[in-house]
Amino acid sequence: MPLSPGASGPNLIADREESGHNTRMVCDPGDVTRLVCGALSGGALLLGVSADLALLLLVQTRRMTPILPARREWAHGPFAAAAVQLVLAATLFFALPPLFSAPQTEPAQAHALLSGSILYAVLGGCVVAASLLYARAPFAATFFGPRRSARLAILKGVFFGFAALPPVALISQGVSAALDAFGLEPPPQEVFQWLDDGSVPCGTRIGLIAAAVLIAPTVEEFVFRGILFRALMRHRRFAYAALLSGAYFALVHLHAPSFLPLLALSAAFSAGYAATGSILTPIVMHMLFNGVSLLVYFAGSG
Numbered sequence: 001m002p003l004s005p006g007a008s009g010p011n012l013i014a015d016r017e018e019s020g021h022n023t024r025m026v027c028d029p030g031d032v033t034r035l036v037c038g039a040l041s042g043g044a045l046l047l048g049v050s051a052d053l054a055l056l057l058l059v060q061t062r063r064m065t066p067i068l069p070a071r072r073e074w075a076h077g078p079f080a081a082a083a084v085q086l087v088l089a090a091t092l093f094f095a096l097p098p099l100f101s102a103p104q105t106e107p108a109q110a111h112a113l114l115s116g117s118i119l120y121a122v123l124g125g126c127v128v129a130a131s132l133l134y135a136r137a138p139f140a141a142t143f144f145g146p147r148r149s150a151r152l153a154i155l156k157g158v159f160f161g162f163a164a165l166p167p168v169a170l171i172s173q174g175v176s177a178a179l180d181a182f183g184l185e186p187p188p189q190e191v192f193q194w195l196d197d198g199s200v201p202c203g204t205r206i207g208l209i210a211a212a213v214l215i216a217p218t219v220e221e222f223v224f225r226g227i228l229f230r231a232l233m234r235h236r237r238f239a240y241a242a243l244l245s246g247a248y249f250a251l252v253h254l255h256a257p258s259f260l261p262l263l264a265l266s267a268a269f270s271a272g273y274a275a276t277g278s279i280l281t282p283i284v285m286h287m288l289f290n291g292v293s294l295l296v297y298f299a300g301s302g
Contacts, residue, residue, distance in 0.1 A: 038299035044292045048165035055163060070145065070277035071238050078135035078142060079231040087228045090127045094120065095252040113194060113204060117211035124219035131227050143226050145277035153276045157284025160275070164268040164285060165292060172261040179257060186257035192297055209294060217286030224249045224266070225273045225282045233274075242270035265289060 058064035132139055144150070179186055187193075191212055194200055200208075224245055232241035246266030250259045269282035 034299050034301065037295045041292055041295035041299055044162065044288075044295070045165055045169065048162040051159055051163035052166055068238055068271065068274035070274045071233060073145070073277065074230055074233040074274075077230045077234055078137035079131060079227050080135075080234065081231075082134050083131040083227050084231050086127050086130055087223055090123050090223070091248075091252045093123065095254060098254060113200070114207050114211075117207070117215060120211075121215050121219050124223050128222050128227065143222065143279040150278070150280055153278035153280040154284050156276050157272060157281040158288065160268065160272040160281065161285035161288035164265060164289065168261050168265050168268070168289070171264050172258075175257055175260055187255075189253075189255050189258065195297065196301070212294065213287055213291050217290060218283055220249075221269065221273075221279055221283045221286055225269055226279050229270050229273065238270070238274060242267045246270065 055064070059066055132142065144153075176186075188196070191208060194208055195205060228248070229241055229245040232245055236244075243263070246263045249266045250262035253262060255262075269285055272281040272285050273279065275281065
């Protein structure tokens with residue numbers, strides 16, 4: 001559940017200001033909270049620019065070669081067509097019903113929001129477990145790689161995560177500008193609609209935030225990068241596998257304005273995974289991105 005900044009808080013707040021409608025929200029952040037969130041999100045973007053400049057400098061001075069070591073190991077990976085079919089079945093189980101169901105006239109109940117997140121995590125875990133059992137592959141060696149340092153993988157996830165922020169934000173703003181030029185007003189992503197709903201209790205909001213920052217990134221990285229991307233890498237080059245798995249990843253989020261940002265973000269996650277061979281790297285990148293997107297939302301809410 002990556003949260004695209006271009007379709008989140010600022011658009012929601014602009015709509016409320018233009019209409020003059022002041023919606024009372026449970027757990028509504030105050031001015032200080034909005035200021036802190038704005039400072040943190042701005043600082044994250046500056047760190048991202050610094051990380052990008054550092055990467056460019058390292059490549060230009062040939063202190064770092066842009067290679068992806070893990071891709072050679074994955075040429076004979078454990079996942080094949082059966083694992084891909086499991087991923088498709090599980091993701092379509094969540095993606096298809098909203099397309100064919102009638103629009104809801106009433107907001108979802110609090111327990112339904114939380115139970116949906118729990119079901120999402122459980123189903124993702126079942127897909128991972130079934131894929132490993134079918135391939136007879138060990139969990140740690142498959143997803144974390146042999147002799148990989150967890151600490152190094154996490155640190156690289158933080159660095160690559162910050163580096164991914166500026167280009168994805170730039171793409172998101174470009175999409176928003178193009179839609180504005182055509183007079184189109186895209187709807188916000190579903191998670192932001194829930195957070196903007198004043199009838200959702202504070203405890204449920206906290207649960208949704210935890211799901212967006214912790215649960216969804218972990219589940220999605222195991223499923224989309226750990227299984228789908230790895231399966232494609234058995235017979236395809238990195239660019240093909242990253243773009244194809246990324247396109248599907250963006251499509252199942254069912255938010256057209258976020259397709260290009262999510263595709264770019266997915267490619268960055270795949271590159272981070274291939275660079276370290278540890279699933280911890282894209283998980284941390286994903287968590288960081290979703291966390292910053294929520295900071296952007298709360299910085300503009302009020």
